[in-house]
Amino acid sequence: MEFTSFSFAIFLPIVFLLYWFVFNKTYKTQNVLLLSASIVFYLIADWKFISLLAASGFVNFWLAKIMIQKEDESFGRRLLFYLGIVFNVGILLYFKYLNFFIQSFVTLFNYNDAVNISFTPFHILLPLGISFFTFQMIGYLIDVYNEEINPTNDFLSFSTYLAYFPKILSGPIERVQDFLPQIQKKREFNYALTVDGLRQILWGLLKKSVLANNIMVITDSIFNDFHSMSGSTLFMGAILYSIGLYADFSGYSDIACGVSKLFNIKITNNFAFPFFSTNISSFWKRWHISLTSWMMNYVYTPLSFITRDYKKVGLILSINLTFLLVGLWHGANWTYVVFGLYQGLLFIPLIFRGSALNNNELDVNKFGLPSLGDFLKIMRTFLLVTLGMIFFRAESIAQASQIFLEISSSSFFSIPTIRPSYLFIIILVFLLVEWAGRTQEYAIEKLWLKYPKVLRWGIYYVIAMIIFLFGGKEQEFIYLQF
Amino acid sequence: MKLFFKKIGGVLIVFLVLTFLLSIGSLWSLRKSSFYKPSFLVNAVETSKFDYIILGASTGLTTLDTKQIDSILELTGINLSMDDTGIPSQYLMLKHFLAEGKTTRYCIIAPGVSSYNAQNEKLSDNDYRFLMFTNRDYVHDYYKGFEDTEAKILSYSKHAPFIGVSFYNAELFYPSLLTLLQPDKRNRFDNKGNYTYPVFQRNNDSIRFEKELKLAFRSPYLAKIKTLCDQNNIQLICYISPMEGTKVNITNSNYKSIDHSQIIKNKKYFYDKDHVNSLGRIQASKAFAQILKEVMTLETYVNKNGD
Structure with missing residues (x-):
């Protein structure tokens, strides 16, 4: 079901009316409706992967809850955190990048005709919205691990956050700390x-x-x-x-x-x-803001911390690696990798001028x-x-x-x-x-x-x-x- | 919240009224124009008695030049073919022609050759061109006879014209603006309904006819056309236009046919594999005129002397 489809034009008014007239008693009833509507929406759009969405929500919710009960810096806490990251990245790698990586390795091995490996790509369907909801979950785990937020105990609200139909298919990649407080209180009609x-x-x-x-x-x-x-x-x-x-x-x-x-x-x-x-820096602060913010928070900032001793070279490296991932996020194709690298390279003149992250008004x-x-x-x-x-x-x-x-x-x-x-x-x-x-x-x-x-x-x-x-x-x- | 619903209701009503009026206006403008063939027939064709009409797809539109045929045989004909249409559309066009009180001795059907055998006919891409006449029962019934979404859209447009005008906006709304200013403008056909493809430089190679196509005339709509022709004392002729490399084997003798699939044997006369260019059209029309003359002479002889 797409936003511009006839079915959505029927779906939205029904949910709107139910939300404000039937399920308007408490925030929980409102969330029950939004979650139910989101499930229906996702089922119509891509019923095959509803269980993947549910599994993602369930695993990340419980991992975050258990992880925070472990002591700071403890092995158990780190283990759970890395398990969570592997789980989320694994989903993404399997569904989106497996064929691409294998095919690229095969091409590389076959390059000088020394060996000849053939590879028939696996028939793997891409779940709708996978890049968006897995990034949300990774962000959630990192924020909980870094104690920037407390894990929520409210599974209903958490599931609503994950599956919320206006953003499930193509974002924005919403941060839990921005979204959950809004749905954990009763919403009043605002004309x-x-x-x-x-x-x-x-x-x-x-x-x-x-x-x-x-x-x-x-x-x-x-x-x-x-x-x-x-x-x-x-x-x-x-x-x-x-x-x-x-x-x-x-x-x-x-x-x-x-x-x-x-x-x-x-x-x-x-x-x-x-x-x-x-300039290009200003462009990326205004284009797909939720993705660039995510990359800034969870990729660029840690990378620039690691490479801080290398000054401008470190900055170039951090920005280019970040944009390489931005490119790769879009899809399993070398064109996206080059697209990302190209964007990263455009930052180099700005870095040398010292204005790489300036906001040009x-x-x-x-x-x-x-x-x-x-x-x-x-x-x-x-x-x-x-x-x-x-x-x-x-x-x-x-x-x-x-x-x-x-x-x-x-x-x-x-x-x-x-x-x-x-x-x-x-x-x-x-x-x-x-x-x-x-x-x-x-x-x-x-x-x-x-x-x-x-x-x-x-x-x-x-x-x-x-x-x-x-x-x-x-x-x-x-x-x-x- | 009451205020919101009151306002949104008002907004929707005004929106519906506006779209309704615009759609009606758009269809009215097209109905009064000569832009598409159905309204061209109604507004720009004064003759009511024809010797022959050509109903077809792009093959009929670009192969048989009624001006040339008329000048050779001193007849009155018209080309009512529309590109991207199938035999069902030709059936609808024949009904439309008859509904206008016009008559013809011969009806030449010239669709794409695969259309003759098609049994599960679908709405054709350009059937929306009859939408301005959807208030006429035969047009509405025609749309209702198909199951696909586009047919439903066209069918519902009888009562809610904004559905069809919105869906086919590029094909209906923009031309309607144009026809407001230029009601006589025609959509790529001359005053006798013909269109021709240009001559591109192609090799002067002879064609080898290797592919064979069996034609059994299974289309149910072809049967409907025949019935309609019989009811109106019209002779139906199925025309098979020249093709580059395909010969036709007709396996059904219930229909009178003219097989010109192999009549042109050089690539320079073709625009693509299924369409002749303007040079090819001259050849094909000439050959067609000759056959039509023979058919008419034979008919006159039979009428005079009996079988």
Whole structure:
């Protein structure tokens, strides 16, 4: 069941009504409903792996509880902690990376024809949301082990946190300390938050249905037939793909946050207008925020502590290893590894300038426009990100290399074969609205609140009509595959 | 909470009314235009008595040029073929043609060759082009006759047109905006319903016909077309268009047919394996005209002298 499906349009109002009218007595009854709804949601989306989700919740809940009863620094505590990590990473390795690693080893061994090993990949299905929920569980175990939080004794709330349907399939990767306190008290209906949630859903639907769905049709036609495309068309395709991917995933996140607000629960907003970043560091603080925060907390920080004596070299190593994992997190393909490494390499100039982790805020003039310098930096960052997206989109390194070769050939200067259409106008208007609302949680959060009611509602209806009349053919959210 | 539900109810009602009005407007604009073949037939074709009509898929659309055939035989014909359609769509088009009070002596069916044998027919990709006439019973009944989701969407659109217009927005809503400004605009076909594929440089190689396809005319919709033709005193002819390398073996003699699968023997006349280009169309139309003339002469002779 996807957020943009007809079945979800039936499912959500039913859960909403039950939540506020039938199960509204205590926080426990509210959680019972949310957990039940989440199970139904997951069963419809991927019934085969509901037991894996349940096992993950059960094992991590009890491991954390038993682990904390052991003495500090004791062998038993460490053993339980590492068992938990092995369990979670093991699930991920088995379902997501086993074939990839074996195939890579086989290729390596066969490289100089000294030995000849053949390997038929195992038929392993990828459970929906596995990268998201296992990372949540790993984060939980680490936080409990480091005594940053106490393990919860409330299995119902813990299970609700794990399986919560707005975030189970594609995140955000929520930290338990942000989520549990919200669901361990009775939620009251909040009119303003509910309306805000609906507004965010509307914006998310526009991003997904109108932008992502239409753009992906064009980019698929370009990249699926990349052999016969000119460099300029491939380059245009890469730019469109960047915008389409952003619209797809941030659209999903907006819908997830909006849906959650209907239940008076706030979850992490995964995007903060990344295309208006002036450098790559700023970009990654605004793109898939819950993943980068997770990597920052649980990978980069320990790594930079270990490599602190090596100064800039240590920093380069920590950042690149972190981004290697960010890349690999996306999927079992060398293209993602290169994508991650590429992002890490982009940090090196910043490290030498000493601004690798600085947050670059934009200064705008009285007309709300950035300075020419900042504008050029935004363009440069977007261009660098877009080139990286070629690895992200390509099916193999060889394919990505061919695309790069074509882009760097003389055909880059030919006229692209993409027909200008209404979509380009919609993209332009969309980017302008995003720019105008870039200081908010999502672009239209407060953008038109000062306008007279009639005008504001007129704009909302126009957005709804655009979704209705310009929405592309339904396509799966890209991040569902991760 | 009461306030919320009151407001959300109001918002939904306004939204539904707006989408309903927009959809109605969109379908009205298309119904009054010549953009798709069904409305082209209603608005732009004044002739009511035809000597022949061609109903087909992209093969019929691009192979038989009614302008050329008419000029050779001094007849009146029209090409009502639509790309990406099957025999069921041709059945619907024939019903639509007859419902407009038009008549014809010959009905030439020219679908993709596999469609002749298809027994489990599905809604064709371009059947939405009849949606602006969904209030007519034969169109609505046609949509209701299929099980797939798209057919249900089209069927429900009789009462809730926003469902179909929204689902097929690229195919219906944008053209409707265009036809508001240019009601005479046609969607890639000329004033006699023809379209042609361009000539790409292809090798001047002769074709070897190695693949054989048996045609038993099993399509239930073909039987329906025959019945409809018999009821309206129309001669049905099944046309098999030229193919690159495939010859046809007809195993059912209940249908009159013209097999032109092997009539073109050089690759330079083809656009792809199943479609001729504009050079091939000239050859195919000429050959078709000759056969049609023979069929008509024979019929005249039979009518005069009996069997």
